[in-house]
Amino acid sequence: MISAGDTAWVLISSALVLLMTPGLAFFYGGMVRKKNVLSVLMQCFIIMCVLSIQWVLFGYSLSFAPSEGFWGGLSWFGLKGVGFEPYADYAKDIPHQAFMIFQAMFAIITPALIIGAFAERMKFSAFILFTLLWATFVYDPLCHWVWGVGGWLRNLGALDFAGGTVVHINAGIAALVTALILGKRVNLNKNVPTPHNMPFVVLGTGLLWFGWFGFNAGSALAANGLAVNAFVVTNTAAAAGGLSWALIEWLRNGKPTIFGVCSGAVAGLVAITPAAGFVSVVPAIIIGLLVSIFSFIAVAVIKPKLGYDDSLDAFGVHCVGGIWGALATGLFASKLVNPAGADGLFFGNPKQFIIQALTVLVTIGYTFIVTFVIYKLVDLLIGVRVNQEEELMGLDLTQHHERAYTVLE
Amino acid sequence: MKLIIAIIQPHKLEEVKAELYKAEVNLLTVSEVLGHGRQKGVTEIYRGAKESGNLLRKMRLEIAVNENFVEPTVKAIIKGAKTGETGDGKIFVLDLQECVRIRTEERGSAAIG
Numbered sequence: 001m002i003s004a005g006d007t008a009w010v011l012i013s014s015a016l017v018l019l020m021t022p023g024l025a026f027f028y029g030g031m032v033r034k035k036n037v038l039s040v041l042m043q044c045f046i047i048m049c050v051l052s053i054q055w056v057l058f059g060y061s062l063s064f065a066p067s068e069g070f071w072g073g074l075s076w077f078g079l080k081g082v083g084f085e086p087y088a089d090y091a092k093d094i095p096h097q098a099f100m101i102f103q104a105m106f107a108i109i110t111p112a113l114i115i116g117a118f119a120e121r122m123k124f125s126a127f128i129l130f131t132l133l134w135a136t137f138v139y140d141p142l143c144h145w146v147w148g149v150g151g152w153l154r155n156l157g158a159l160d161f162a163g164g165t166v167v168h169i170n171a172g173i174a175a176l177v178t179a180l181i182l183g184k185r186v187n188l189n190k191n192v193p194t195p196h197n198m199p200f201v202v203l204g205t206g207l208l209w210f211g212w213f214g215f216n217a218g219s220a221l222a223a224n225g226l227a228v229n230a231f232v233v234t235n236t237a238a239a240a241g242g243l244s245w246a247l248i249e250w251l252r253n254g255k256p257t258i259f260g261v262c263s264g265a266v267a268g269l270v271a272i273t274p275a276a277g278f279v280s281v282v283p284a285i286i287i288g289l290l291v292s293i294f295s296f297i298a299v300a301v302i303k304p305k306l307g308y309d310d311s312l313d314a315f316g317v318h319c320v321g322g323i324w325g326a327l328a329t330g331l332f333a334s335k336l337v338n339p340a341g342a343d344g345l346f347f348g349n350p351k352q353f354i355i356q357a358l359t360v361l362v363t364i365g366y367t368f369i370v371t372f373v374i375y376k377l378v379d380l381l382i383g384v385r386v387n388q389e390e391e392l393m394g395l396d397l398t399q400h401h402e403r404a405y406t407v408l409e
Numbered sequence: 410m411k412l413i414i415a416i417i418q419p420h421k422l423e424e425v426k427a428e429l430y431k432a433e434v435n436l437l438t439v440s441e442v443l444g445h446g447r448q449k450g451v452t453e454i455y456r457g458a459k460e461s462g463n464l465l466r467k468m469r470l471e472i473a474v475n476e477n478f479v480e481p482t483v484k485a486i487i488k489g490a491k492t493g494e495t496g497d498g499k500i501f502v503l504d505l506q507e508c509v510r511i512r513t514e515e516r517g518s519a520a521i522g
Contacts, residue, residue: 035466392418392420393451
């Protein structure tokens with residue numbers, strides 16, 4: 001039976017999640033130097049174009065068609081059989097295509113998150129090829145394992161409410177891999193790049209926070225109490241994350257920054273993502289407060305020490321936050337919140353924590369290796385990095401023949 | 410007294426600043442400008458409308474110095490900005506008639522440093 005209320009909520013949530021990608025474009029775009037801002041916006045927008053098509057042609061089928069195998073296969077190629085009747089294994093009272101388009105928005109934003117790692121130095125053609133291959137051979141199989149009918153991690157009992165593993169750890173590890181093999185930006189030691197437009201970062205964060213209600217509360221796939229729970233804990237964790245990051249800066253550097261509050265809010269949103277449908281408000285505050293400590297250490301201490309150039313901290317925020325969120329789900333999950341979920345370690349079920357940890361390890365291992373192979377393949381075929389002259393002049397002019405700001409007129 | 414005006418590549422600014430500080434030249438004004446010399450301009454395309462030979466981003470430094478600082482300043486700018494490619498920029502050295510420090514109303518050489 002199709003529910004009008006549930007269908008309306010999932011469609012609106014889909015639109016909210018789509019808006020996160022332009023939000024991310026501004027979040028990242030504000031952080032780069034002004035000669036590269038259009039390249040980041042362009043990368044985000046072309047992903048919306050490329051993956052929207054990939055998803056309806058074969059991405060959805062590879063991810064969600066029922067199968068016990070490596071991925072879903074091509075039985076739903078071109079949305080064959082994916083119509084307006086519900087598919088009960090995913091959502092029993094909304095049209096199957098509503099679930100499909102909701103999931104499309106997740107498939108779009110996940111590869112967009114990786115942009116933060118290789119911003120300011122990747123060739124545009126290589127970026128498109130890399131993204132298409134990565135979405136097909138990393139995102140789609142992993143999505144199937146965790147969420148698809150017959151997926152082995154789903155059968156194992158892994159809890160990932162809205163994509164902590166599939167989206168954030170996945171993209172975060174891919175970010176680390178690309179940052180490691182792509183190498184540092186030119187002149188990084190002499191020229192510490194400062195964000196060129198902080199208000200853009202704030203605007204992007206606002207759009208992300210707003211869109212995240214669709215991401216997490218929409219993942220209930222119904223307009224019900226579970227959606228409300230996800231909505232409330234999402235807002236709570238974002239608030240705790242932003243506050244916590246500001247406090248850390250205040251204590252450590254003497255002044256809190258808006259960049260810090262934005263980073264912390266996003267880290268909080270990342271961390272609550274896998275847990276949103278399984279935990280209540282107090283754990284959400286703990287998850288948000290702690291994630292900023294972990295992410296802050298990753299970006300302010302570990303990154304400089306190890307020396308990799310994850311330009312905009314896709315790894316430090318998304319992977320570290322995602323891992324914490326996935327593990328925290330194994331700690332704080334409670335059947336009182338969601339009877340269809342499971343109890344976590346603190347509710348007497350240590351096994352759930354082990355399942356969560358295993359899922360994290362599998363994701364890290366698979367994504368690390370396959371991302372590496374895809375990167376090397378693209379590098380061999382067309383070369384991944386722009387030449388030094390192009391990098392110095394900026395990607396806006398050299399990759400797109402445009403510039404964002406004029407000095408004259 | 411001389412006024413030194415230098416036009417350099419934007420990404421060389423930090424290195425030039427570091428060289429100037431090493432030469433104990435700590436007072437400078439920087440602005441972003443557009444222009445080009447022998448390095449040809451860039452092509453931009455907006456909805457198919459092509460604009461060739463557009464001006465490039467450059468940084469303009471203005472530094473007022475006393476005579477004994479002219480050579481160290483010029484050398485420091487060269488050291489920081491030179492790559493050997495076209496587009497490295499130019500340095501102009503001009504006679505400076507007067508200099509006034511507004512705060513103290515000092516004039517001439519005493520007002521420069």
